[in-house]
Amino acid sequence: MIKEGINGFCMALADSVPGVSGGTVAFIMGFYDNFINSIHNIVFGKLNEKKTALLYLLKLGVGWAIGMLLAVVILSSLFDSQIYIVSSLFIGFIAGAIPLIIIEEKESFKSFGKGIIFAILGIAIVAGITFMNSQVGTTTMNLNSFSPLLGVKLFLIGMCAISAMFLPGISGSTLLLIFGAYIPVITAVRGIIGLDFSYLPAILCFGLGIIVGAVTVVKGIKICLEKFRVQSLYAILGMMIGSFYAIIQGPTTLDLPKEAINFSNFNFIACVIGLALVIGMYKIKERSKKNGI
Numbered sequence: 001m002i003k004e005g006i007n008g009f010c011m012a013l014a015d016s017v018p019g020v021s022g023g024t025v026a027f028i029m030g031f032y033d034n035f036i037n038s039i040h041n042i043v044f045g046k047l048n049e050k051k052t053a054l055l056y057l058l059k060l061g062v063g064w065a066i067g068m069l070l071a072v073v074i075l076s077s078l079f080d081s082q083i084y085i086v087s088s089l090f091i092g093f094i095a096g097a098i099p100l101i102i103i104e105e106k107e108s109f110k111s112f113g114k115g116i117i118f119a120i121l122g123i124a125i126v127a128g129i130t131f132m133n134s135q136v137g138t139t140t141m142n143l144n145s146f147s148p149l150l151g152v153k154l155f156l157i158g159m160c161a162i163s164a165m166f167l168p169g170i171s172g173s174t175l176l177l178i179f180g181a182y183i184p185v186i187t188a189v190r191g192i193i194g195l196d197f198s199y200l201p202a203i204l205c206f207g208l209g210i211i212v213g214a215v216t217v218v219k220g221i222k223i224c225l226e227k228f229r230v231q232s233l234y235a236i237l238g239m240m241i242g243s244f245y246a247i248i249q250g251p252t253t254l255d256l257p258k259e260a261i262n263f264s265n266f267n268f269i270a271c272v273i274g275l276a277l278v279i280g281m282y283k284i285k286e287r288s289k290k291n292g293i
Helices: 002-015 022-028 032-044 047-081 083-104 112-136 148-166 172-178 182-193 197-227 229-253 268-290
Strands: none
Touching (some): 002 022, 002 047, 022 032, 032 197, 083 229, 083 268, 112 229, 148 172, 148 197, 172 182, 197 229
16 A cells, blocks of 8 residues: 555656656556556456456555645645746656666667657657647636636646656646646646635546546557557657657746746756656665565
């Protein structure tokens, strides 16, 4: 229970901040396959598989819920006031995660010819969406003023965000950032915690999108990782590389836009801490594997 709770807690911290997905943390800490298989079995498994998966996901979910609540309360203000420190932290996290994932899946990454085009595609998808978003611009969503059009938009965004969370690449929060929904959703969740239920219809639509996305996407992810692992891992690598650009542009998406990350506002210390965090997670996983935990 404690181990799964800690795993869920770490996933939530990653999911709450643009740049790193909970899938990345799951991959680094060695429980990614169990996580994906459990979600798959909840929907498509036999009765005994459903029971085992449900128990595992409940344990993981308790830690995830605690981590997300803490993140929402703290990060909704921290992300706005300390954007460059937070972004630098997760640039370091991704920079550390990329070589670790390559090491973990070194046999798959040896097939360079099969995968390079998918890596380029992954980079293009993330960087392209981020670039188009910065060119078109996004109006700030007011989630306490609900409309059917807003509900549909939040439903689709929720589907995209949860799909990204399952992949050890671009994070759901990064997609929220790209679509201009990160701060509004965080603010809405914080408002509901503070008993402001005017945000509830919007969050229900967002949550429904997450549920539908989880059910429909996890089957595809499982098939891709089983039958097209090389191509999938290279695409994941490309999305992780592309997410650097999304994080760099992150400050420009705030309610009061700030300049993108550059050498003058980049926080080197926070970046090093991010590197240390991901290496620490990897060491914990290796020690657990060695001790048979």
